[in-house]
Amino acid sequence: MPQPHLAIATCAQPALYSQEPDDALLQAALHQEGINTDLVPWDDPTYDWSRPDLVLLRSTWDYPTRPAAFLEWVEGVSQVTTLCNPAELVRWNLQKTYLLDLHLRGVPTIPTVWLPAQSPVSLTSLMHAHNWSQVVIKPVIGTSSREAHVVSAQTVETGQRHLSRLLEREAVMVQPFLPAFYAAGERALIFINGVFTHAMRKRFTLMEGLDQAGQQSIPVSEEEQAFAREVLSRLPRVPLYARVDLVRDHRHTLVLNELEIIEPVLYLSHAHEALGRLTEEVSRRTRQAQQRQVTQTEPLHQHVRQGQRMQEAPPLVVDGVGGSSVSLLSRR
Ligand SMILES: Nc1ncnc2c1ncn2[C@@H]1O[C@H](COP(=O)(O)OP(=O)(O)O)[C@@H](O)[C@H]1O
Numbered sequence: 001m002p003q004p005h006l007a008i009a010t011c012a013q014p015a016l017y018s019q020e021p022d023d024a025l026l027q028a029a030l031h032q033e034g035i036n037t038d039l040v041p042w043d044d045p046t047y048d049w050s051r052p053d054l055v056l057l058r059s060t061w062d063y064p065t066r067p068a069a070f071l072e073w074v075e076g077v078s079q080v081t082t083l084c085n086p087a088e089l090v091r092w093n094l095q096k097t098y099l100l101d102l103h104l105r106g107v108p109t110i111p112t113v114w115l116p117a118q119s120p121v122s123l124t125s126l127m128h129a130h131n132w133s134q135v136v137i138k139p140v141i142g143t144s145s146r147e148a149h150v151v152s153a154q155t156v157e158t159g160q161r162h163l164s165r166l167l168e169r170e171a172v173m174v175q176p177f178l179p180a181f182y183a184a185g186e187r188a189l190i191f192i193n194g195v196f197t198h199a200m201r202k203r204f205t206l207m208e209g210l211d212q213a214g215q216q217s218i219p220v221s222e223e224e225q226a227f228a229r230e231v232l233s234r235l236p237r238v239p240l241y242a243r244v245d246l247v248r249d250h251r252h253t254l255v256l257n258e259l260e261i262i263e264p265v266l267y268l269s270h271a272h273e274a275l276g277r278l279t280e281e282v283s284r285r286t287r288q289a290q291q292r293q294v295t296q297t298e299p300l301h302q303h304v305r306q307g308q309r310m311q312e313a314p315p316l317v318v319d320g321v322g323g324s325s326v327s328l329l330s331r332r
């Protein structure tokens with residue numbers, strides 16, 4: 001039997017990609033386990049994605065500017081081999097409207113105004129209507145703080161220009177600015193195959209000079225771990241890897257900022273045990289996928305059970321606020 005073969009999907013942009021050691025660590029650890037591992041940008045036109053037994057999504061950080069092409073690639077790969085995490089989770093998690101879905105299933109989230117592309121919006125009216133003196137504007141499809149901007153009463157004109165420019169081409173979300181992002185810090189809780197492995201405090205980068213503590217490995221409370229487990233329990237199946245990003249709101253209540261199941265940085269260099277656990281699980285799944293391909297006793301995607309499709313996010317409710325067409329959906 002040939003060596004089991006894995007492809008780790010990355011991105012081609014060196015400026016984005018050079019920041020993260022996860023993939024190289026994982027590749028080296030998998031080689032030790034006898035898994036032949038390629039690191040390939042997801043949009044490499046020369047690579048044959050039907051060759052690896054399993055494709056592991058990792059640092060595909062440049063997809064937000066080409067989400068349709070990325071989704072098409074995801075669907076194509078899952079037709080010809082096994083993709084982790086699976087396509088249906090990727091499809092659901094690609095747009096931050098999944099937060100709305102989770103919110104409707106009882107997960108506390110940050111209050112959010114969801115703005116479809118092309119909607120005419122007065123930022124001043126929106127902030128006034130919600131009594132928000134400072135807000136964060138971010139695209140509904142984003143990674144690495146892409147186009148995220150903090151706006152206060154003093155910078156509302158620049159903020160309006162930024163918002164209008166984004167809305168010309170994509171959907172945008174607006175949230176009240178939460179100081180906990182730079183004070184206590186946003187916490188990233190990492191889970192491998194449903195098991196909590198470690199947590200990081202994330203660095204706040206939207207405004208210079210505010211974050212005194214920076215990125216660091218941290219212990220997290222049982223409350224935070226239980227919250228994150230609750231979030232994951234809303235998924236139709238346990239993802240191979242997941243990161244739950246938490247923060248506290250103005251009332252010090254824990255809220256979900258993001259659930260990342262496509263391309264989260266996993267901070268493996270900070271957690272030897274997590275690297276070991278992921279290596280073991282990826283290795284097991286790759287061998288299993290190879291076995292399936294060889295024996296051909298079951299369809300390639302037997303593991304994706306039909307009839308268990310994730311509930312789509314419900315349609316946006318449009319609410320007229322301040323004379324503009326905006327939707328307020330995540331207020332508790
Ligand atoms: N409501 C908010 N208040 C303050 N800072 C925020 C808020 N939302 C996001 N940020 C900051 O912007 C960063 C990027 O936003 P996030 O929602 O994590 O999107 P992504 O990581 O996908 O770009 C966060 O890590 C945080 O530092």
Ligand SMILES: [Mg+2]
Nearest residue numbers: 144145245258
């Ligand atoms: Mg984030």
